[in-house]
Amino acid sequence: MSIMIRSLLAPALWSLAMHLPFPAAATQILGADLQKLTVFSATDTTTGASTIIFGSGMAGGIATFGSGSSVWGDFSAVGATSLGGSSSVLNGHLTSAGAISIDAGTIVAGAIVTGAAATIGAGSTVGGHVHAAAAATVGAEARVAGDVLAGAAATIGADASVAGAVGAVAAITLGAGSSVGSQHTLDTAPVDGVVLAARLSDAASANQVQVAAAQSAFALMTTTTFLASAMAGDTLLPAGVYSADSLSIAASATLTLDGFYDPNRYWVFNIGNDFTTGALSRIVLLGGASGNSIIWNIGGFASLGADSQLRGTVLARSYVSVGANAGVTGVGGTCGGVFSALSYVTLGAGTTMGDSACRGIDDNFERGDDGVAVHFIESVAPLPEPSTWMMSIAGFSLLGVSLRRGRRSLSRPTCPRP
Numbered sequence: 001m002s003i004m005i006r007s008l009l010a011p012a013l014w015s016l017a018m019h020l021p022f023p024a025a026a027t028q029i030l031g032a033d034l035q036k037l038t039v040f041s042a043t044d045t046t047t048g049a050s051t052i053i054f055g056s057g058m059a060g061g062i063a064t065f066g067s068g069s070s071v072w073g074d075f076s077a078v079g080a081t082s083l084g085g086s087s088s089v090l091n092g093h094l095t096s097a098g099a100i101s102i103d104a105g106t107i108v109a110g111a112i113v114t115g116a117a118a119t120i121g122a123g124s125t126v127g128g129h130v131h132a133a134a135a136a137t138v139g140a141e142a143r144v145a146g147d148v149l150a151g152a153a154a155t156i157g158a159d160a161s162v163a164g165a166v167g168a169v170a171a172i173t174l175g176a177g178s179s180v181g182s183q184h185t186l187d188t189a190p191v192d193g194v195v196l197a198a199r200l201s202d203a204a205s206a207n208q209v210q211v212a213a214a215q216s217a218f219a220l221m222t223t224t225t226f227l228a229s230a231m232a233g234d235t236l237l238p239a240g241v242y243s244a245d246s247l248s249i250a251a252s253a254t255l256t257l258d259g260f261y262d263p264n265r266y267w268v269f270n271i272g273n274d275f276t277t278g279a280l281s282r283i284v285l286l287g288g289a290s291g292n293s294i295i296w297n298i299g300g301f302a303s304l305g306a307d308s309q310l311r312g313t314v315l316a317r318s319y320v321s322v323g324a325n326a327g328v329t330g331v332g333g334t335c336g337g338v339f340s341a342l343s344y345v346t347l348g349a350g351t352t353m354g355d356s357a358c359r360g361i362d363d364n365f366e367r368g369d370d371g372v373a374v375h376f377i378e379s380v381a382p383l384p385e386p387s388t389w390m391m392s393i394a395g396f397s398l399l400g401v402s403l404r405r406g407r408r409s410l411s412r413p414t415c416p417r418p
Contacts (some may be wrong), residue, residue, distance in 0.1 A: 027367040029214040034207055038073070038337040038353045041320075041345040042208050045077070048324065048349030049084070054358050055335040056092060059345075060204035063096070066349065067103070074110070078200045083108070085121055093128065097197035100132075104139065111146065115193030120144070122157065129164065133193035138162065140175065148180075151189025156180060211341040215315050217365075217373040218297040219270050227269075231255060239265035247271045251278030251305065257294065259287045263332075266293040266364070266375045267312070274300035275316075279323065281308045290332035291364035293375070302338070304328070306348065314338040324348035329355050 038055030039045060045059035049066035056073030057063075063077035067084035074092035075081070081096040085103030093110035094100060100114040104121035111128030112118055118132035122139035129146030130136055136150035140157035147164035148154055154168035158175035165182045166172055167190070172183050224240035231249045236256045247269070249255055259265040269275075275298045277283070285294070294312025296302065302316040306323035313336050314320055314328065320338045322328065326348065330336030335354030338345055347353065365373045 029210075029217055029365045029367050029373055031206075031210055033203065034210050034339070036073075037207075037339075038335040038358075039345055039347075040207055040211065040337075040339045042204065042340055042342050044079070044344045045346075046344070047347040048351070049086075050350050051347045052352045053347075054352075054354030054356060055337070058204060058207065060201075060208070061344070062098070072354075076200055076203070078197065078204050080116070081114075085124075095196075095200070097193065097200050099134075102126075113191060113196070115191055115196040117152075118150075131190040133189050133191040133196070135170075136168070149186065149190035151186075151191065151193075208341055211315055211339050212317075213367075214365075214373075215297050215299075215317065215341065217367045217371055218268055218295055218315070219299075220370075220372040221268055221270070223270070237267070239267055241268045241270065243270045244272070246273040246300070247275050249277045249281045249283070252280045253278065254282045254284060257283070257285050257311070259285065261287045263290040264375075266295075268295045268297060268373070270297045272299045274298070274303070274318075275314075276303045277305050277308045277310065279305040279307055281305060283310045283312070285311050285331060292334050292336075293331050293364055295365070301343070310336075312336055315341070316343075317341050319343035320345045322347045322351050322353075325350040327352040330358060333358055335359065 036056050037058055038053055039057035041059050043061040045057060046064045047066050047069050050068040051066060053071045057075045059077040062079035063075060063081040065083045065088060067086035067088060069084055069088045071090045075090060076095040078097050080098030081100045083090060083102045083106050085105045088106045091109045094108055095113045097115040099116040100112055101119045102121050102124050104123050106121060106124045109127040112126055112130045115133045117134040118130050118136045120126060120138045120142050122141055124142045126144045130144055130148045133151040135152040136148050137155045138144060138148060138157055138160050140159055142160045144162045148162050148166045150168040153170040154166050155173045156162060156166060156175055156178045159177040160175060162180040165184060166180045167184050167186045169186045169189055221241045223243040225242050227242050227244040227247060229244060229246050231253055234254045236258055238258050257267050275296060292313055296312055296314045298316040301318040302314050302320045304310055304322045304326050306325060308326045310328045311331060320340050328336045328338060335358035365375050368374045
């Protein structure tokens with residue numbers, strides 16, 4: 001009986017043991033700075049009208065946002081930054097080593113800091129201060145909740161208001177009907193443009209190195225399946241590490257990633273050259289996976305078609321181009337995101353990066369001592385398969401029967417021999 005019980009219990013206990021958390025590797029693949037971002041470009045970032053970025057972003061070059069765009073976090077750029085009007089919104093801080101220009105009717109919830117000049121369009125709102133190494137201009141009927149400090153002249157337009165102080169190294173000009181908290185002359189610029197440019201440039205360079213190192217670590221993972229270069233129709237793939245020289249997904253095709261209701265499943269796609277998805281194509285997740293568990297590791301460029309939908313994080317050596325009305329979302333509340341190690345990111349009109357209330361990319365991979373990416377296991381174990389539950393129930397039932405029989409044999413009275 002004991003041999004039978006052990007044989008029935010073994011599969012269930014083995015299944016449970018396989019889902020226990022194991023110690024993670026020592027080094028995270030993507031550092032804390034990159035984990036906060038949804039968009040990173042080594043050079044320029046450009047968005048079309050009505051683009052939405054849930055999370056923060058950084059451009060190693062110039063950043064240009066179309067009219068009606070929204071960024072639900074901070075944004076920084078080594079080059080100049082232009083934020084389109086028509087109700088564009090940036091819900092965090094805007095920092096740029098180059099000039100910052102905000103069109104009319106724009107809202108910036110946080111502070112604006114630039115190593116050059118700052119121009120705030122008419123009717124715009126800034127929830128923090130405006131600090132510029134050069135001139136600062138606030139348009140007519142604009143509102144600034146903090147100070148406006150300029151390394152050159154400061155100009156406040158008609159009927160504009162500045163709740164804090166207006167300070168400038170050069171002249172201060174107040175338009176008719178404008179109001180300011182106070183005004184004074186500055187001895188030095190509030191921002192050292194050279195220092196700010198160096199700081200942002202160093203941060204962008206560090207991010208480039210991290211993206212490149214992450215790509216190398218993912219590329220070293222052992223391939224479980226090799227893919228053909230084209231997916232012509234609907235396809236279903238279980239979790240694994242996939243490799244392809246290049247990969248294209250046809251227009252209107254659906255690639256389904258099946259996690260079998262296990263939150264510890266993951267997919268890594270190591271694509272040597274270019275990755276393209278056709279218009280109206282979809283990459284969807286079925287039954288499980290959590291955190292940043294879908295990685296598109298691309299040795300060339302990534303081009304996502306108009307009205308397409310992609311799940312996961314895109315790491316591209318070259319540029320990333322996202323078509324109009326397309327979307328990139330993460331897994332389990334993460335933002336996903338697109339990252340270019342050496343080139344630009346372009347988001348078409350109406351595109352969406354992440355979704356409401358998402359949190360960074362939430363890196364679920366670490367680098368082992370051998371430099372290979374390792375997926376660390378979530379502490380919450382997945383629900384065992386029905387067959388495993390049945391084996392467990394049967395095993396424990398037999399164990400109970402055995403124990404009850406043992407107690408009966410011990411308690412049964414023994415008749416004395418005549």
